[in-house]
Structures are given as structure tokens and as C-alpha cells.
Amino acid sequence: MEILAFGVQADEKPLIERAFLGLEEIRCLDVFLTEDTAPIAAGHEIVSSSVNAVLGAPVLEILAAGGTRLIAQRSTGFNNIDLAAAERLGLTVARVSYYSPFSVAEFAWTLATAVNRRIVRASNRTRDFDFRLDGLMGRDLHGRTAGVLGTGKIGEAFARIAHGFGMRLLGWDVAENPACTALGMEYVTRERLLAESDLITLHVPLMPETRHLIDAAALKSMKDDAILVNSSRGGLVDAAALVGELRAGRFTGVGLDVYEAEAGLFYLDKSLEPVEDDTLARLVTFPNVLVTSHQAYYTRDAVGQIIDATVRNVADYRVGRRSENVLVPRA
Structure with missing residues (x-):
């Protein structure tokens, strides 16, 4: 059959x-x-x-x-x-x-390093034979703090990479992962993680209690120059609130492989159609934002x-x- x-x-x-x-x-x-x-x-x-x-x-x-x-x-x-x-x-x-948890963890790192080092902007420029460095300055991640929200298999894989970069590790989850604590991760409250982290990555499932885990208040509590990466589920981030913070000139970079209203958009060619989602349309216009089409697992x-x-x-x-x-x- x-x-x-x-x-x-x-x-x-x-x-x-x-x-x-x-x-x-x-x-x-x-x-x-x-x-x-x-x-x-x-x-x-x-x-x-x-x-x-x-x-x-x-x-x-x-x-x-x-x-x-x-x-x-x-x-x-x-x-x-x-x-x-x-x-x-x-x-x-x-x-x-x-x-494979490595597929998602490695892609999350791809997003983080791409927005930090302005890779998309640099690539677009060199295609036009524009080789200036103006606006392409990133920063070392070595010695800075990575905050991992959700330290299961994917979060652990991300933390191992961060440890290899020489980063301080903060974690938040309902239970501690011994493999992460062995790397030197300190488990803290969500509020402290958001306030102290230079790089924040999301690896928690989407449930009623985690929807908009990163809401307007959470976004405001982050450092102005933080990097935010979401390769888990779009509903974890309040996209409209994120647009508001980006308009205020905040964040070094944001990497989003998922989007809360991606159904009916992602995996489809919408290039010849009018853009109906105003929030997504705004997100992709920010030079410090990189949106990909839910491909971290791919x-x-x-x-x-x-x-x-x-x-x-x-x-x-x-x-x-x-x-x-x-x-x-x-x-």
C-alpha cells in the first residue's frame, strides 16, 4: 500500500x-x-x-x-x-x-559568526568589486560570554563549540547537563543570562510556557551589542518586538533560521508575490539581521x-x- x-x-x-x-x-x-x-x-x-x-x-x-x-x-x-x-x-x-544535534548547533554558529563578521554584506560588496572594509568590523568572540537557553543535545553541541572559541559559558534549563557543567558552564537565571551574555542562542522546544520566551522585556534586558541566534522554533521570539529594538539601533547581529509565522512562507518561492508579512519584510531589511529558511537541520x-x-x-x-x-x- x-x-x-x-x-x-x-x-x-x-x-x-x-x-x-x-x-x-x-x-x-x-x-x-x-x-x-x-x-x-x-x-x-x-x-x-x-x-x-x-x-x-x-x-x-x-x-x-x-x-x-x-x-x-x-x-x-x-x-x-x-x-x-x-x-x-x-x-x-x-x-x-x-x-544529529551537530547539524543545528553548527548552523547556529554559522549564523552567529556570519552576522558578527558581516559576511553577507561583504559577499554582496565583492560581487560588485567593492572591496572596502567600511562597516565590516566585527569583534573577537574569544573571552566573551555565550548564553545557551536550552542545554539538551543541541545546546550541548553549541556549548562545546563555544568552549573551543574560548568563551565563558552561561546556561539556562529546567535541569543541568553534566556534560555542559564539565565544560565550565554556569547555570543561572534566564534574567542573568540575558543581561550578561554577548551571544545568546535558543535551543528549547516551543510549548505554551516557552512561546515568546524572548519577548519585549527580555530583548530590552540584553546588551545593546549582543548577538541573538534562533535556530529552534520561531515562536520563541516575539518578532514584532524584535523589530522595535532593531529600529532603535540595538544588537550587533541577529541570526534567525526560524520565524513565528513561517508556515506558508518557508520552503516556497514567494519572490514574485507581494510581501504580506510586514514584520518579516522589516526584519530582512536590517543590515545586521540574517534570515534563513529553517535549514539548520538540512x-x-x-x-x-x-x-x-x-x-x-x-x-x-x-x-x-x-x-x-x-x-x-x-x-
């Missing part, structure tokens, strides 16, 4: 097809799973969704009515899925609980692990086996 995979990127398609070869028949679609596209899944028992699918009750109801029984999401985060509705409709839901290593886990999730569903990836078990 054919599996239908939504939101498959061109680089991802051959990896998915190779992983399922000889195991399951799978059809890859480049369209994302939405209320408009969900009817396509009619007759497919298993559907695989991507990170930017919005699986609220309306979408889940369409899938269930069409015969879908398993949603295998190819991501770790699941704040986009109405789990209560899925359970009510008898849908099994599985995710990928683990993939390495061959991490995507390969995500696909392998998805294959296992389908196999587990077939035999009624439950793993740590299952969010809503089979009825």
Missing part, C-alpha cells in the same frame, strides 16, 4: 525513495500538507508530513475521513500537531525524536537519520510496536 509523503524537498526525494526501496511503495510530493492539500491523501493509510505542516483538527479530520491511520512526521518538534484531535480521530502519530547526515527513523516508524506501525517516537499510539 502506497505511502504519501508531503513537503519533500528535491535533495530529500532520492534519499527517501532509496530508504523505502524494497520495503514500502512511497510517492513524494513537493506540496505541503494543509487543509487544501489534505484531500490528496484520500485512500492512503500512511502519510508522512514535513516540519512546516500545520496539522490542526481540520486537516486531521480530512485525513481521517480519507482513510489515513498513521502520520509519520519527519521532524522532532510536534507543536504543529493537535495531538488531542489525533487521538480523538484514532490517528497514530509518530515523529523523529533524535537526529545536512545529509541529519536528513538521512530523519528518513531512517521514519522508515522505522512505519515498520513499527505495521507490526503494532511502540517506540519513543510515538506521540499518539495506535488504537
Whole structure:
């Protein structure tokens, strides 16, 4: 029976097809799973969704009515899925609980160093054969303070890189990570971390209690020359409040791989359409802001692990086996 995979990127398609070869028949679609596209899944028992699918009750109801029984999401985060509705409709839901933390941590560092050393501006200039250094001065990160909000596997990987840079480490989480304390990380309150850090990076899940973790008050408490990086979930940062601080001339740089209203925008070509999101339109105009399209996870290593886990999730569903990836078990 054919599996239908939504939101498959061109680089991802051959990896998915190779992983399922000889195991399951799978059809890859480049369209994302939405209320408009969900009817396509009619007759497919298993559907695989991507990170930017919005699986609220309306979408889940369409899938269930069409015969879908398993949603295998190819991501770790699941704040986009109405789990209560899925359970009510008898849908099994599985995710990928683990993939390479280095992919995200390394990309977060890429954003941090890019905005610090004005790499995008420098690259744009040299393409025009403008080799001046005006406006390109960065600063050493060695000896400065890195604040890591969320010290799980990704936060730990980021902290190890920061330690290699010779940075002082501050951490904030519900529980201390012994590997981070071994690096010399000091766990402090969120308020102290924001006030003392030169580089702040977010590696916490998006939940009701973490939505707008970086709100207007948090932004104002940061150093004027701080660097802020978010490669976790867009809803952690109040983007409108961030625009206000940037307009006031604050922050050395901001690197955002995620955006709170990215659904319906990221992974799509909107270059020929009017810009409807005023906040995002403002963000990308600031010379000290770098916005990328939720690509921190997008390495061959991490995507390969995500696909392998998805294959296992389908196999587990077939035999009624439950793993740590299952969010809503089979009825």
C-alpha cells in the first residue's frame, strides 16, 4: 500500500525513495500538507508530513475521513500537531525524536559568526568589486560570554563549540547537563543570562510556557551589542518586538533560521508575490539581521537519520510496536 509523503524537498526525494526501496511503495510530493492539500491523501493509510505542516483538527479530520491511520512526521518538534484531535480521530502519530544535534548547533554558529563578521554584506560588496572594509568590523568572540537557553543535545553541541572559541559559558534549563557543567558552564537565571551574555542562542522546544520566551522585556534586558541566534522554533521570539529594538539601533547581529509565522512562507518561492508579512519584510531589511529558511537541520547526515527513523516508524506501525517516537499510539 502506497505511502504519501508531503513537503519533500528535491535533495530529500532520492534519499527517501532509496530508504523505502524494497520495503514500502512511497510517492513524494513537493506540496505541503494543509487543509487544501489534505484531500490528496484520500485512500492512503500512511502519510508522512514535513516540519512546516500545520496539522490542526481540520486537516486531521480530512485525513481521517480519507482513510489515513498513521502520520509519520519527519521532524522532532510536534507543536504543529493537535495531538488531542489525533487521538480523538484514532490517528497514530509518530515523529523523529533524535537526529544529529551537530547539524543545528553548527548552523547556529554559522549564523552567529556570519552576522558578527558581516559576511553577507561583504559577499554582496565583492560581487560588485567593492572591496572596502567600511562597516565590516566585527569583534573577537574569544573571552566573551555565550548564553545557551536550552542545554539538551543541541545546546550541548553549541556549548562545546563555544568552549573551543574560548568563551565563558552561561546556561539556562529546567535541569543541568553534566556534560555542559564539565565544560565550565554556569547555570543561572534566564534574567542573568540575558543581561550578561554577548551571544545568546535558543535551543528549547516551543510549548505554551516557552512561546515568546524572548519577548519585549527580555530583548530590552540584553546588551545593546549582543548577538541573538534562533535556530529552534520561531515562536520563541516575539518578532514584532524584535523589530522595535532593531529600529532603535540595538544588537550587533541577529541570526534567525526560524520565524513565528513561517508556515506558508518557508520552503516556497514567494519572490514574485507581494510581501504580506510586514514584520518579516522589516526584519530582512536590517543590515545586521540574517534570515534563513529553517535549514539548520538540512545536512545529509541529519536528513538521512530523519528518513531512517521514519522508515522505522512505519515498520513499527505495521507490526503494532511502540517506540519513543510515538506521540499518539495506535488504537
